[in-house]
Amino acid sequence: MKDYTSEQIRNVAFAGHSGSGKTAMAASMLLNTKAVERLEEGVALCDYDAEEIKRGCTVSASLVPVEYRGCKINILDLPGARDFIGEIRNCARVVDTMVIFINADSGVEVGTEIAWEIAEEYNLPVIFVINKLDRERADFEKAYASINTQLGARTVLASFPVGEGLNFKGVVNMLNGKYATGAAGKTVLAEIPADLKDDFESRFMDLTETAAEGDDEMMMKVLDGETLTHEEVMKGLAAETKTRKACPVFVAAGSLGADTTGIMDMLVDLVAAPTERPAVKAQNANEDDIEIACDAAGTTAAFVFKTVSDAFAGYLTFFKVLSGVVKNDTTLNNPKTNTDERVSHLMTMRGKKQEAVNQLVAGDIGALAKLAKTRIYDTLCEGKNTVTLAPTTMPQRVVAMAISAKKREDEEKIGAAIHRMMEQDPTLHFYRNPVTHQSILEAMGDTQIDVVLSRLRSGVKVEAELNIPKVEYRETITKKAEGEGKHKKQSGGRGQFGDCWIRLEPLPEGSGFQFEWAIVGGVIPRNYESSVEKGIRAAMEKGIIAGNVAVDMKAVCYDGKTHPVDSSDAAFQIAASKGFKLVSKQAGPIILEPINKVRVVVPEAYMGDVMGDLNTRRGRILGMEAEGKKQVITALVPAAEMFDFNKQLRSITQGRGIYEMGYDHYERVPAEVQEKIVAAYTSDDEDDDE
Numbered sequence: 272m273k274d275y276t277s278e279q280i281r282n283v284a285f286a287g288h289s290g291s292g293k294t295a296m297a298a299s300m301l302l303n304t305k306a307v308e309r310l311e312e313g314v315a316l317c318d319y320d321a322e323e324i325k326r327g328c329t330v331s332a333s334l335v336p337v338e339y340r341g342c343k344i345n346i347l348d349l350p351g352a353r354d355f356i357g358e359i360r361n362c363a364r365v366v367d368t369m370v371i372f373i374n375a376d377s378g379v380e381v382g383t384e385i386a387w388e389i390a391e392e393y394n395l396p397v398i399f400v401i402n403k404l405d406r407e408r409a410d411f412e413k414a415y416a417s418i419n420t421q422l423g424a425r426t427v428l429a430s431f432p433v434g435e436g437l438n439f440k441g442v443v444n445m446l447n448g449k450y451a452t453g454a455a456g457k458t459v460l461a462e463i464p465a466d467l468k469d470d471f472e473s474r475f476m477d478l479t480e481t482a483a484e485g486d487d488e489m490m491m492k493v494l495d496g497e498t499l500t501h502e503e504v505m506k507g508l509a510a511e512t513k514t515r516k517a518c519p520v521f522v523a524a525g526s527l528g529a530d531t532t533g534i535m536d537m538l539v540d541l542v543a544a545p546t547e548r549p550a551v552k553a554q555n556a557n558e559d560d561i562e563i564a565c566d567a568a569g570t571t572a573a574f575v576f577k578t579v580s581d582a583f584a585g586y587l588t589f590f591k592v593l594s595g596v597v598k599n600d601t602t603l604n605n606p607k608t609n610t611d612e613r614v615s616h617l618m619t620m621r622g623k624k625q626e627a628v629n630q631l632v633a634g635d636i637g638a639l640a641k642l643a644k645t646r647i648y649d650t651l652c653e654g655k656n657t658v659t660l661a662p663t664t665m666p667q668r669v670v671a672m673a674i675s676a677k678k679r680e681d682e683e684k685i686g687a688a689i690h691r692m693m694e695q696d697p698t699l700h701f702y703r704n705p706v707t708h709q710s711i712l713e714a715m716g717d718t719q720i721d722v723v724l725s726r727l728r729s730g731v732k733v734e735a736e737l738n739i740p741k742v743e744y745r746e747t748i749t750k751k752a753e754g755e756g757k758h759k760k761q762s763g764g765r766g767q768f769g770d771c772w773i774r775l776e777p778l779p780e781g782s783g784f785q786f787e788w789a790i791v792g793g794v795i796p797r798n799y800e801s802s803v804e805k806g807i808r809a810a811m812e813k814g815i816i817a818g819n820v821a822v823d824m825k826a827v828c829y830d831g832k833t834h835p836v837d838s839s840d841a842a843f844q845i846a847a848s849k850g851f852k853l854v855s856k857q858a859g860p861i862i863l864e865p866i867n868k869v870r871v872v873v874p875e876a877y878m879g880d881v882m883g884d885l886n887t888r889r890g891r892i893l894g895m896e897a898e899g900k901k902q903v904i905t906a907l908v909p910a911a912e913m914f915d916f917n918k919q920l921r922s923i924t925q926g927r928g929i930y931e932m933g934y935d936h937y938e939r940v941p942a943e944v945q946e947k948i949v950a951a952y953t954s955d956d957e958d959d960d961e
C-alpha cells in the first residue's frame with residue numbers, strides 16, 4: 272500500500288446496532304474501490320473470525336482501510352452488541368468520527384444508543400447512515416425522526432431516498448448532486464432525474480442553512496436569498512460536523528451499493544483528519560499530564576488499542592500512531608515493560624488480509640506481528656521519549672458464571688486459555704473464589720461468555736461447563752449458649768485428653784471473632800489457650816448448620832480439665848472444635864447472605880416491570896430518580912437472587928436497561944430460605960472422632 276500523509280488519513284468507526292449493515296457497507300466500499308471483486312469477498316475479509324462466521328455478526332473489530340480519492344479511510348468495523356462494548360470503547364479512542372448505522376426498518380435501536388452515548392463520551396463527531404432502505408419494511412421518515420426523538424441529535428439531511436422498501440430505487444445525494452443506484456454492492460451514478468429536482472431544491476435549502484450557521488458571511492448570503500456555492504456548503508457542513516454542532520444523515524442500501532460512493536465521499540469530505548482533532552491526553556516519564564498533538568514531524572509514539580491472537584493471523588498488535596512516523600527496521604521502546612520492540616514487516620490489515628506498508632505517519636492505524644512484550648494499552652516510543660496512556664475505562668461486568676472443565680484434567684488449560692483471552696479483552700475477568708472454591712468468569716453479557724466457551728472448544732479443545740456461582744453465605748448465632756467440649760481417647764500407648772467449657776455470645780455484624788480466656792485456678796494450663804482458640808477457629812470455618820464460615824461472635828473458655836499425661840495441643844484443639852459444634856447449634860444459629868446494592872438505569876416505560884422483577888427477587892427498592900430521559904432505580908437485593916438479572920433486564924427492556932451492582936452488607940436470610948439451604952447441605956464431617 273502506498274504512503275499517506277496525516278492529512279490524507281480518515282479514521283472512522285462503523286458503529287450501531289447489530290445487523291444494520293456496517294460490515295456489508297465496508298465490503299461494498301472495498302468492492303467499489305476494486306480492492307475485492309465481489310461483495311461476499313469483502314464481507315469474508317471483515318468477518319473472518321470463526322466466531323463471526325458461526326454467528327453471522329461481528330464479534331471483534333476489524334480494520335478495513337479503503338483507498339479513495341487520494342485518502343486512506345481507516346474503517347474500524349465494530350460489533351454492535353453490548354457484550355462487546357469493550358471493543359467499541361477501545362476503538363472509539365483511536366477514531367476521529369463515529370459513523371452510526373441505523374436500520375431503515377427499525378430506526379434507533381439499543382446498539383444505536385450505545386454507539387451514540389460512547390461518541391458523546393469521547394467527544395466524537397457523529398454521522399448517521401440510515402441503511403438497508405431496500406428492506407421490505409424500510410421507513411425512511413420514521414427512522415429519521417427517531418434520531419431526533421430518541422437520541423436528541425441535531426441532524427441535517429445530506430441525502431434522501433427515492434422510494435423505499437420493495438419500491439426502493441436509489442438515493443439522491445445532495446453533496447455531489449448525483450442520483451445513485453446500484454447492484455450487488457456496486458454504485459452506479461447518474462444525473463438527478465428531472466422529476467426529483469423540486470424535492471432536491473427544497474431539501475437542499477435546509478442543508479444550506481445548517482451549513483451556513485457557523486459562518487457569518489455565509490449566513491448573510493443565505494438571509495439575502497443568495498445561493499451558496501457548492502464549495503461553501505461543503506466547507507460549512509464539514510465545519511459544523513467536525514465541531515459536533517450537527518450530525519449529517521445519509522441514506523443507503525449498502526449491499527446494493529446505493530449510495531456507497533456518496534458515503535465514501537462524505538468520509539473524505541466531512542470526517543476530520545487526525546491533525547484536525549484535539550491532542551491526546553497522555554503522561555510522560557514523570558507521570559505528568561501531557562498532550563500529544565498529531566504531528567508527523569514530532570517524536571514517534573504509538574498506542575496499542577487492540578491485540579488479537581488466533582490460528583489464522585498469529586499474534587497481532589494494532590496501534591495508532593500518535594505522533595511522528597513508525598518506520599520499518601527501527602526499534603521502539605515499550606516504557607511499560609521497558610523492552611525494545613523491533614519494527615519490521617510493518618503492515619496494515621484489511622480485515623484478515625495483511626498489506627505491507629513502508630511507514631505509518633501520525634494519525635494512521637496499522638499492525639505489527641509477534642511483538643513479544645507489548646500488550647493492549649501499552650505504547651511504543653522513540654528512544655527515551657516516554658509516553659503512556661491510561662487504559663480504557665470500562666463499565667462494570669454484569670454477568671458472572673462458575674466455569675469448570677467437563678474433564679478434570681483440563682481444568683488448568685481453561686485457566687491458562689482464559690488468561691490469554693483476558694489479555695486481549697479487558698472486559699473479561701476470571702478468578703478463583705477462595706471461599707466457594709469455584710472459578711468465576713465475569714463478562715459483559717451471555718454472548719461474550721458463549722464466545723469464550725466456543726473459543727475454548729476450538730482453541731485448546733476443552734469442553735467447559737457453566738454453573739450458577741455459589742453464594743458466599745455466612746453463619747452466626749443469635750443468643751448466648753454454653754457447654755462442654757471433650758475429647759478423650761484411650762487406645763494402647765499414650766491417650767488423648769482435653770476438656771474445655773465454652774460460652775458463645777453473638778456480636779454485631781462485621782465484628783468478626785473474639786476469644787477470651789477466663790480460666791481460673793489453672794484448671795487448664797495457659798499453654799493450651801492458643802490450642803482452644805485454634806480449635807474454635809477451625810470449627811468456625813466449617814460452619815454451624817450448613818457448612819458456611821461462622822462469623823461475628825465471642826467465645827469464652829471458662830472451665831475445663833486436664834490430664835497430666837494425655838493432654839496435648841492436639842487434644843485441646845479437637846476438644847474445643849467439638850465444643851464449638853455443640854454449643855453453636857444451641858446458640859440460635861442463623862444463615863447470613865450477601866446483599867447487593869443495585870443501580871438500574873432504564874427508560875421510563877419499563878420502570879414498572881423492572882421494579883416488579885426486583886420485588887420477585889426479594890429486592891427492597893431504596894429510591895427512584897430521573898436522569899435525563901431515563902429513570903434510575905436503586906435497590907438492595909440478595910446476591911443469591913441476582914445471577915440471571917442481566918438476562919431478564921435485557922428481555923424486559925429490549926436491551927435498553929443497564930445496571931451496576933456491588934456488595935453492600937450481610938443480612939439474615941428469611942426462615943424459609945434458611946430451611947432450604949440447610950436441607951440442601953449434606954455435611955461430610957459430622958463425626959471426626961478418630
Ligand SMILES: Nc1nc2c(ncn2[C@@H]2O[C@H](COP(=O)(O)OP(=O)(O)O)[C@@H](O)[C@H]2O)c(=O)[nH]1
Pocket residue numbers: 288289290291292293294295296327328329351372402403404405406523524525526527
Ligand atoms: N436488504 C439489505 N440487506 C442488507 C443490507 N446491508 C446488509 N444487509 C444484510 O443484513 C445482514 C447484516 O449485515 P451486516 O453487514 O453483517 O450488519 P452489521 O452487523 O451491521 O455488520 C446481512 O445478512 C446483510 O447481507 C442492505 O443494504 N440491504
Ligand SMILES: [Mg+2]
Pocket residue numbers: 290293294295328329348349350
Ligand atoms: Mg458487522
